[in-house]
Amino acid sequence: MSKLDMDNILSELVSFDGISHSCIYQNEQITASTFPSIIQDKLSGMGAFIDKIFTSAHAIDRNHDEIHIELEENTLIAYRVNDDFLLILMATKSINLSLVYMTIKSIEKSVKLHGITPPKTKPAQPSFLKVSEKKEVGDYRKEDIPIWSVNGESNGAPSELVSQQKLERSSNGLKKLLLENFGPVGDIIFDEALKQWEASHRPELENIGKLVDLITLEIDGKNEKRAFFNKATRYIRRSISEMENE
């Protein structure tokens, strides 16, 4: 099977509103990047810094695999993917974390199955905007905050769905997807996963990715797991995007 291309992974990530740049750190070097050339030489140091934090956490038996480093204007978010490489993103503070999380989980699964290949061309893309350009941050923020406000409430616009409705819509969609794929058994799978999700996480849209994980765990068969996970990931991303536009 063909391997995933690092450049494709990064292209997908920076296509999201709120993510300006991304890079992959593996084996003590940056193997792909969309960061401006002006900070390319600093990325390896940043990767090493983040890698050391994860390694230190693991050394005391803490399995943290996601880090948010809050800067003045932006947040640097890094994910440790399959204990193999780091995906580092420069994002606005109002980034839609569910979208990012689902994409990372999807990449994680795909990499496990297919592996990744380094980019064929030079990674640096100097034409991207500089990280410090405030205009870019403001452009995203206005749109993102009302939907993903931290207290889970809408900004008062009559057409906006409240967070509970959004959550119900997404979880109902997942249930429907399960029923379509597994018949009545899907109902049982969903109820079991939902019970675990509610026990271990706050039942909020921000955590819906964890519900997908739990549902996938309940499904038998590697191919079935993969097929459902991919469908669910696509569904959640589409659903969230649609709700954002409502």
Added chain:
Amino acid sequence: MEEDAIDQIMQIKQIKGIIQTNTEGEDIVSTIEDEQLSHFMRFLVSYAPLFEETAELGSIKSIILTSNKNDNLGVFIGKERSLGILFARGCSVKKLYSQIKIFLKKLSIGDE
């Protein structure tokens, strides 16, 4: 006033422990019994300036680590004081910010 803020943070349901340190990295207040975890949080606070020097992206306001298996943890870095927080696994980063933002101001950490 600081003590009140600390007490109020500890009242938040999702918060499982805190550690407040001074510029020398010494504990002022700590409710975290796990010594390794306390060391790790102090390490994050002291490591932040090194990252700032390396990255040259400006100052770091906070570092938060999340996991599906362990409780999440974060350090909020101020000029005089820093605050480490251990919070529940299911609590999102944005939720945490919204809950403690007002108290961070009282502790002179983060936005003035």
